[in-house]
Amino acid sequence: MRTINALDIEKRLVETITRACTILPKDVKDAITSAQSQEESQRAKFAMDVLLQNADIAEKDSVPICQDTGMAVFFVELGQDVHINGSLSNAINNAVFKAYSNGLRSSVLDPLSRENTKGNTPAIIHYNLVEGEGLKISFLPKGFGAENMTKLYMLLPSVGKKGVVEAVVDAAKSAGACPCPPYVVGVGIGGTPEKAIEMAKHGLLREIGSINQDKELNELEGEIKARINELGIGASGFGGRITALAVHIEKYPTHIAGLPVAVNFGCNAMRKEEVVF
Amino acid sequence: MSEEIRLPLTQKDIESLNCGDAVLLSGTIITGRDKAVKKLKEIIESGEKLPVDIKDETIFYVGPTFKDGKITSAGPTTSKRMDGIIEPLLNNGLKGIIGKGNVSKSVQDAMKKNGAVYFAAIGGAGALSAKCIQKVDIICFEEYGTEAVYKFELDKLPVIVAYDTKGNNIYE
CATH class of the missing domain: 3.30.1330 (60s Ribosomal Protein L30; Chain: A;)
Structure with missing residues (x-):
């Protein structure tokens, strides 16, 4: 049995969320670069040129790549031999609240009253219980x-x-x-x-x-x-x-x-x- | 090199713009999206005075991110969500829209009738767009937060003319 502190998870996730919203993953950047060189349409080339410049600006200035920093979606693979000291769901939601309250857009609201929850919570969390003592959390901010x-x-x-x-x-x-x-x-x-x-x-x-x-x-x-x-x-x-x-x-x-x-x-x-x- | 266009738009500029032209927008625009556009439509329909002067203005469909009161990312949002609510504004003096993606036939007709133009900004390029904003003032609906109506002073925002006054549409 392995023990992981919920607070440690929260801390790392705050950094993860902010980084994900500001740095375009290398595989995506490479794919757009390659698409830009293959593209024949001048207008589409222009658009992709702007996107590549945008990714550089976002990374350099540590600002969101896109203003729609999305609804926070997580896929959690939790080993059944792990004990979480504290609440894992709270750790994830606290991390979302902290990261989004500091320069990311809080877009989440009540679906009917349209009143903003402020802090982009709650997150969407998909749990998958697996064998072993591992814990893997994947985050993707999904713009609407x-x-x-x-x-x-x-x-x-x-x-x-x-x-x-x-x-x-x-x-x-x-x-x-x-x-x-x-x-x-x-x-x-x-x-x-x-x-x-x-x-x-x-x-x-x-x-x-x-x-x-x-x-x-x-x-x-x-x-x-x-x-x-x-x-x-x-x-x-x-x-x-x-x-x-x-x-x-x-x-x-x-x-x-x-x-x-x-x-x-x-x-x-x-x-x-x-x-x- | 893309041509620079000054805002607010003049009728001469609007007519000279052709679908597919890459241009850089500089000058003042107002912002608005789902909540604010719906509210402005309701005010027009109730016959009351609008809290923002929309005559000859260009509206940017955007909900920016802020950090320490400064805009850090501000790309366009999907225009078609405003399809059912933007026409009263076009019929009351609005001359330009900046957004992303196609708009309905009905909105295209309203733009043509009112001599307005539609610019597509690059969806996903929020950080670059924010760099083009020189000055921000709140105009109304401050309580809407990111969805409030702001006045932006733009410096060379890269866009493509998506629908021109001759009825040409880049998406069709």
Whole structure:
């Protein structure tokens, strides 16, 4: 049995959140740089040039990459042999409150009264209990330009793989410029509706350029990416060859009567950070 | 090099702008998004006097981040959320919108009718946009926080003309 203090978790998460909102991850920056050099549309090139300058300014001045510092989403992998001294959920929410009260935008409010909770709490926390004594917390601040474009399709099983491809392309087509392309597309196939959406979001955490170990999904990712880029939406929706930087698919067994497919977008400010305790 | 356009816009400038032009915006604009635009619409419809002069103004759909009272990040938000509430402002003198993404046919028609123009700023480029803000004044709805109406003095904000007075649309 290993003991981890909730206060130590809180302290590290405050730094993690602030860093994630100000420093664009290297894989994302590299992907935009490469897209910028491949792009032929001058307008899309202009947009990506601005995005790359923006990332440099944000990092140098320690200011948010994007003013929408999102709703704070966490994926927690907690080893079952870990004892948390204190409350893990409180530690996460306290860290969100502290980080967001110090220069990040508090965008969270009551859905009906629209009254701001001040401090961007509560966070969205997905817990996953695993074997062992480890604790891994992944953070992604999700802006709502992209979140509002999330799609869930409860497809008929008979449409098969082809139907899955069409659904994801349809999500990209109807989203247009709203999720701030060039973006990462997270796709969840199977499970139940909520499981599919959770997988789509989790897929955004994967490193851009990494290869899906599942050969079938790897091929599907390539096919969907090509199809989305054929739409010609381009950076900022200004028209161009590159709309999707990557497509990341996760799958889970589902019911004989169903084929859930969820699509979640990670905008060009695809912020993510992982802490291991 | 992109051409610099002074704000508030003149009718001559508005007419000279073409869809797809990359321009740099300098001068004064007002801000507003979901909550403030909805409130301004309601005030217009009630026939009361607006707390902000919108004649010939350009509105920037933005909800900035602040640190120690200074704006640190201020990129555009999704324009289509304001589709159902922006037309009364266009019909009452608003000449420009800065946002991101396409707007509805109805808003395009209202812009065309009123000789207004739509600029797309680069979504995600909040830090760079904030650097282009020289001065900030609160105008009204201070209680809305980031969603309040501010007056910004801009210096060379990079944008693309997304919808021009001839009816050309970069997204279509």
